[in-house]
Amino acid sequence: MPPHTLASLAHALSAATDLDAAFVALSEGLAETDRGSYVALFRLDAKRAMLRERALVVDGALQRVALEASLEQFPKNVGRIIAEGSLFADLAEESPGFARMLAMPRESDGGWLSVIGLRVDGQLAGLIALLEPKRVFGTRVSERFSPMVALFEMAFLRFAEREARREAVQTLEDVTQKVHGDYLARLAATEEQLREARSVAKPDASQAAALLSRERDDARVAEDTRRSTRKLVVLEEQLTASIGALEQAHVELHRRSEALRQRTRTLYLVDRALTLAAAREEPQRLADGLLALVGDDMQAHRCSLFLRVPGDPSILYLAAGRGLAPHVKEGTIVTIGIGVAGKVAESREPLLVMDAGEDAMPHPLLGDEYLTTGSFISFPLVLHDELVGVVNVTNRAQHGLFVEDDVERVRLLGLVISLIAREAQLPERLHVSRIEHP
DSSP: OOHHHHHHHHHHHHHOSSHHHHHHHHHHHHHHHOTTOEEEEEEEETTTTEEEEEEEEETTEEEEEEEEEEGGGSOHHHHHHHHHOSSOEEOGGGHHHHHHHTTOOOOTTOOEEEEEEEEETTEEEEEEEEEEOOOSSSOOHHHHHHHHHHHHHHHHHHHHHHHHHHHHHHHHHHHHHHHHHHHHHHHHHHHHHHHHHHTOOSOOHHHHHHHHHHHHHHHHHHHHHHHHHHHHHHHHHHHHHHHHHHHHHHHHHHHHHHHHHHHHHHHHHHHHHHHHHHTTOOHHHHHHHHHHHHHHHHTEEEEEEEEEOTTOTTEEEEEEEESOOTTOOTTOEEETTSHHHHHHHHHTOOEEESOTTTSSOSSOGGGOTTOOOSOEEEEEEEETTEEEEEEEEEEEGGGOOOOHHHHHHHHHHHHHHHHHHHHTTHHHHHHHHHHHOO
């Protein structure tokens, strides 16, 4: 994917005024990446677990088709991946049948169908389906399209929250107006009855009986008015509570906006790394740039990048470092299975430590006695089930702690580093450069 596509898509999504405009921008981004593929947006009826509408951009125009497709029609493993979101579920050889079920455009060879879920407040709210032509060579379009979908998912969440706030405010206004209207109508009726009663002069016996009956009716109406007034007070209290809930929602929106800002900053750094890779820099500068991608995004004063030694699957070497102790030099060898980086490379599972003093592992990161904070993340770089290396970040600015959300951000950055390192043959080129210029 060209480096400029993500930046232009992010700008288009931020400028979109509604979900339709955001989806058209996503479709145009796919067209720049692969003109033979199609992307469709599906809205979900959560109560019935049914897909009720499909949106598709054809020749620049947005087309909608009504659907009656159940999520239970997908295989269980595919349905689980869709419900969790964040990853494309590949329909593989079953793609033609499910493409027809989802009313996707027909491809002469059937094509490959991939589906990813869109979540709002932890619940599945929609789907994105990608239909791409079958190709013998090259990477799948879904792998290059994933960062675009991540950007669109943030826009989808923004418009879903806006719609929920609008519905809540409209409901409160309708209830308030109805209660106020009922109160005014009952009050006007009571005043009219009182005026009629006062206009009667010197009533006879029959009129006195009628007047007494009317006074009783007036008393009953007054009691009904008092009860209505009480109901109005209760509704006003409920309205006050609802306004408080809206304020809390605004606080949550601010928190999510901050998370969106962090993701936007991450995408900016990804774009910077892609630009660096496209420039074909010499290997050491490229390694330093990839490490800076993680260090700057995570605000880590100390970080390191290990790459696998070509031809020797049991050894890693320090390709780039920032803020390390003076005795730790680039080119330092680490055996897989030994130390933090070695154990993470062996397990291929990320390691998050909030306090190294409480962790069971006896050795801190790199055995560095100058470690100023005990919180760090060590993340394996794996591409197509092949270990590329390990990235470590620690000593966060202002002595902050790393949390689970940070691991997810490092996962995205690690995927970008793995792709660029493998595409640029960085482990091999840098290792050869160190042998020739020790």
